[in-house]
Amino acid sequence: MGRTVYIVARDHPELYAYLRDRFTCDGDVEVILDRRVAERRRDDVPCDPDRRRADRRSRPEVEIELDKRSHAIITVPDPPVD
Secondary structure, eight states: OOEEEEEOTTTOHHHHHHHHTTTTOOOOEEEEEOOSOSSSTTTSSOOOOOSSSTTTTOOOOHHHHHSSSSSEEEEOOOOOOO
């Protein structure tokens, strides 16, 4: 079935507290508070080229949702069983 992750916008700590308390006993639900402030990497600091094809933390739909609403809900599928 997968796992459900609620990401709550940082300016809604009361919603974060409510959801955390509401789902405290549900092991398939995780509630996190959005801690992003700005891009972590700075352009003025040289670094080796990234080997990844895409930014693994980039979820544009989540960023858009958090700008519009107080939270975003993501379903993380279970890994395939071999």
